[in-house]
Amino acid sequence: MKPLRKLFKIRGGVHPDDHKGRTAQSSIEDMPMPALLHIPLQQHIGSPASPMVKRGDRVLKGQLLAHSQGMISAPVHAPTSGRIVGVGNYPAHHPSGLSVHTITLQPDGADRWIEGEAPPTDPFALEPEEIATRVAAAGIVGMGGATFPSAVKLNLRSRYCLETLVINGAECEPYLTCDDRLMREESAAVIDGIRIMAYALGVKRVIIGIENNKPEAQAAMQAAAEAFPEIEIARLPARYPMGSEKHLVQTVTGVETPARGLTADIGVVVHNVATAYAVHDALRFGRPLISRVVTISGGAIRLPKNLRVLIGTPIEELITHCGGYSETPERLISGGPMMGQPLPGTRVPIIKGSNGVLALTVRETKAEEAMPCIRCASCVKACPCGLVPLEMANYIRSGDLEGAVAYGLMDCISCGSCAFVCPSNIRLVQFFNYAKGELTARQRAEHTQNETRRLAEARTIRLERQKQAKREAMARRKQAQEAAKQAKQAAEARAQQAARTGS
Amino acid sequence: MSGPVSGPHAHGAISLRQTMLLVMLALLPATLFGLSIYGWPAFNLLTVTIVASLLAEAVCLVIAGKPVGIYLKDGSAILTGWLLAMTLPPWAPWWIGVCGALIAIVLGKQVFGGIGQNLFNPAMVARVALLIAFPLEMTTFVAPKPLFTESAPDFVQSLAITFGGGMHIDAVSSATTLGFVKTELGRHNPLDGALSQVFDLLNGFTGFMPGSMGETSAMLVLLGGLFLLYRRIISWHIPVAMIASITLLAGVFHTLSPEHFTGPLVHLLSGATLLGAFFIATDLVTSPVTARGQIIFGAGCGVLVYVIRSWANYPEGVAFAVMLMNALTPLIDHYVRPRVYGRDRKGQPLVYKGESWERDSEASR
């Protein structure tokens, strides 16, 4: 048995009821094939993928449906074999419920794999860059919910001297157990994926952080990692938001990531356990990311489960599969209850970053009317980032967004610890998200304005320059004509003279 | 403000109302004890003060156009009235309670914009105002007359005391420890002998001392305070800083000149020290929100309490001290903030000297 890792304390945090008992003991079950799959072209941070199929095409499982475009993007693959019945717009997996570009696939039931390029027998014989390339080609994104294209993070090696890969198995959000189950049931595969990533990054040390409310996962991962001295398991105290990237890194390494920076700035890269599993699948078997494990839970779900779901499966089918609602849910959430986002309806599909679908009752949300702030300082104590949430909210309430920024708004990770503890039920995060959105919009508007001005100025200058050039050309031509005329006259004069003298 | 509902979609903490209820629960033992030793008149005064506070709050809410039901239910008006009554002489006439309640709720709280907006602790605003306006009534204390003992007034007599022409002051008045010390020092009597006449540490701790209800039983107030700490309604910073600074100052001066200055224990166990440290200075609305700010605040309260008791004209200084520090709270909160994650104390992003994980930009090109 390896010695346990010494942990470092972080400030703040809260202890929500974890509600994990509902699904922690249910093994991952395969979701039956749905009638239709709606696969959005943007399931990641960055530019949307660009479609390569059209309506009526037949596709095979794993076939590329849309390729990535730009530096930060990810391709999308067919989760099963079937026919493309639409390339158009469909409601997004997003609180706005706006429609986004989506490919709709009708499964043919054969579930036939495409014959791909044969995967290497040994990923460790590949160049590290080649691993990142294959991860990119498999469409793998951060599966803890961040959905940042994983290959971009694996390529950080070119810019930073990386020392440590931290694997996020904290799963600090209440209710969610998909990572827990994955670590318990697929520990060898997850460890393999982790080792492939560590190799691609060139790091010598791997730390897997798992909260103490998952002793079985800790034990399974410990056993699977026994043969690899570079991998350590860190047993984290169960406290929200332990899974926040920078806080996790600080807990296991003791180093704080500088504000506005990346963990790479301190030589650390963080990946999620589900991402590691997807990397294993891609490198060992050449399978792209076409399914994921999702926890379906919440007080209003009759039979909560952990399901392996094809990307694009509509949420209503998941809920039906879980026995439907036992009562009308107060709120339908994608992700965990702390940072998850409300879903606009049940038609929206599961995407690469969805780790949970929760149907919460009013007893669970405890949504109540907000009362005035009594300056109780609970939010200050709970904030893991050292902010003063009540003051930021005051500034935002009075419309002074700059004041809120001066109080650290941009350092807020929207973790919700403050609002969770607020006895007055003030929706603090709502204030912060609104202000952040507003500031981004303003910045964008300002950028557009500047851009317009710059273009207009450039145009004036260009026109001016053209005019100038024309004038100069004209002047030159005139001069040339003048000179020619003079030369002609001179020549004539000379000729005359010559004629005169000659005569 | 618009946009979709943001997380968290769960709420863990106790509500505003529960917070207030827990504070009342913490006050209960000391209050019951106070009621038992001062009898029916104290009960009348407590009731009158709380009812007047509630009425004043209701009227203000109606005028401000706020939903009366929701806000009355938060319990803050009851608590204000209750705390105020705890600092009044228990046999004071009814109009002291009513005036106090009006001052506390209207001037102390609602003119600032209601709950959460006030700069000063409402109960202390009222107490200070009363002390200045009615010095006689506010400094006339009775010796404890425990309920159901012979000397205690029965309910009918108590009505006469509270609502009638007041009590026969000379017959029953008795000095508080701190008042007594002040008077004796004023007469240039040395403290040693004088103090032993009125103050007995054990009595001070258990509570059989003349004073207001909240000043009597140090033990029960301490118990309530520990309960608040345990339930995390308050944090340790203010009480500990306040008690520590009083103890330190009293200790130093007592050692230097025992004839003129009483020792730390007298300061801690008499007067409203403990009530102030656990229930008044810790008032959430009017104290700083950061741990370091609270330490500064608590220490400031302690120093001021000691200075006022020792050198000013009033024997008791908790109310003045807390109000002075309340005035400084916005300033403290402005300058004392927690360190933001990833930044140094000055607010600049952290820099790790001599270590950089970024590859040389030249090399990567």
Ligand code: SF4
């Ligand atoms: S949401 Fe922002 S302000 Fe609130 S606790 Fe989290 S980091 Fe702090």
Ligand code: SF4
């Ligand atoms: S937790 Fe709520 S009531 Fe308490 S200080 Fe923060 S915002 Fe105000």
